[in-house]
Amino acid sequence: MSPVTTLSAEQAAHADATLARLNFDLPPERIAQTGAEPRDTSRLMLVGQTVTHHIFRDLPGLLRPGDLLVFNESRVIPAxxxxxxxxxxxxxxxxxxxxxxxxxxxxxxxxxxxxxxxxxxxxxxxxxxxxxxxxxxxxxxxxxxxxxxxxxxxxxxxxxxxxxxxxxxxxxLPLPPYIDPGSSDDTWRERYQTVYARAPGSVAAPTAGLHFTPDLLAALDAAGVERTTVTLHVGAGTFKPVTGPVAEHTMHAERYSVTPEAAQAINHARAAGRRVIAVGTTTVRTLESAWDGTQVRAGEGDTRIFITPGTPVNVPDLLITNLHLPGSTLLLLVTAFAGEDRIQAAYDAALHGDYRFYSLGDAMLLTNARAASPAD
Known part of the structure; x- marks a missing residue:
């Protein structure tokens, strides 16, 4: 399986217009240079029909028993x-x-x-x-x-x-270009990894997962929230901005894999009407790359999938993600997922509410535009 999304002229023009409307200026001091300590004390914005503000460790109370969290267990290598x-x-x-x-x-x-x-x-x-x-x-x-x-x-x-x-x-460890390495590499080797990272291969962290702690995972288990893992080895292209027309932007190939056990857990949850929650945009890209039109297929391959507004996001019902760069493919993905009005409202709230941005910053919990709001 090697999914590639080739945008039509209409899709590319729509994406260009979306990025222009969602452009924003971010003061440098709002770019997080360190993660919250403890990790789960970062802020969490719940974006539904309204926007509400929480702490990340509130997550068990915001989810439902039977929800399925899907994590990307890729580990960053000292590349x-x-x-x-x-x-x-x-x-x-x-x-x-x-x-x-x-x-x-x-x-x-x-x-x-x-x-x-x-x-x-x-x-x-x-x-x-x-x-x-x-x-x-x-x-x-x-x-x-x-x-x-x-x-x-x-x-x-x-x-x-x-x-x-x-x-x-x-x-x-290869850190994002907007982070000052400052402290020793040993510090970053612990801090720029998720606590559940297992499979070496990424050159950037799947950063939505940086908010989780062992205690929070235990609290989610106790609340009846289920979890499974997939793998997508994040490439350096994740930091590549869209500098010209979207139609000319090249998505780099990234290796992904979905085990039979993970595919079964996801498909069973969907069949039972339980919500699937993607932890991070890399998990969304993995799930959509493994989607065959009716279910998630186990397997591995390279993906260059490009999710832009107008592209349906079929598998996850909710998405945990950080606040992304303007002019980025990640901003296009979350807009495709949640809808432009809700993303505009979320980023306005973040800019006016002292949220911290990018890899080490705060998080959002978004609802798929095709689903009902968790806040309704």
Whole structure:
């Protein structure tokens, strides 16, 4: 399964107009630089026919017994690695190159010539095919060669060995560009992960999940709220703004998987009339990518799904999500989900109510535009 959404001219024009209407100026101080402590003391806006304000740990009282929460259990990998060019016999070279590993690639034509350990990566400064790099230092140092290039400028690196076991020692967590790293990488390795992250592979956190704590999960269990997990490895494209016409915006491929157990839990909940609640836009994209028109299918694949206003969101009834950047594909997705009027009302309330924005900021609980409001 490899879903791709190609927008019609009418859909693209609608999306352009939506982003123009939802444009807003955000003072820099409203961009959260640290998460709430404890995590579940962040604010939570309930967006229905009216807007009400809560604390995230109020969530068990806002949901119903039998509701099904669907989490993305992907784990962020230390994908930002400093590399050096090799030094030649004359002592030339050794310059530094910043590497952002994106994901492992399955490219049979290249694997036949360069081996199986292929990754796409952004390099700064860029390097040409044939160039060699040494990533990291000491016993964990790894050699890579540039063997190809993707349409978006990412390079394909061929490693001599599997680099994954070495990333904890040579890499740093890749933080969003609007966050000042400030504190040590060890701090971010704990803080920029969900407490339930299991499957390594993301280069950005599924941030709606950062609000959950073990105590909150236990309280949800006690309230009769059920949960299951899917996986979507979040790519760097999640931070890519829409800088021109939506029709020209390229969605990067991201790997997702839905287990048979998760598909069964979701389909049973839907068949019983119980609500499915997506924790984060990455979970929405996973569920819609696995939707076959009647049910969620187990399986895995790449998705470039592009959800914009006018695109039906079929599976989740509710969505927990943070406050997103203007001019972003995520803002288009939540507008498709909840409707433009409700998103406009929510963002107006957030801007006037001192909500904190973006990855480490506060959250909203949105109702699918096709469903009744949880606040009604």
């Amino acid at each position: 930002r690695v400093m590399a050096r060019k090799p030094v030649d016999a004359a002592g030339h070279g050794g310059g530094q190159v910043e590497v952002l590993l994106l994901r492992e690639e399955d490219l049979p034509d290249l694997s036949a010539h360069h081996g199986p350990h292929l990754w796409s990566a952004y390099l700064k400064p860029a390097r040409r095919a044939g160039n060699e790099l040494w990533l990291g230092d000491g016993e964990h140092r790894q050699r890579a060669r540039v063997v190809g290039q993707l349409e978006d400028g990412a390079r394909i690196l061929a490693f001599d060995h599997d680099i994954k076991p070495h990333l904890d020692d040579i890499g740093r």
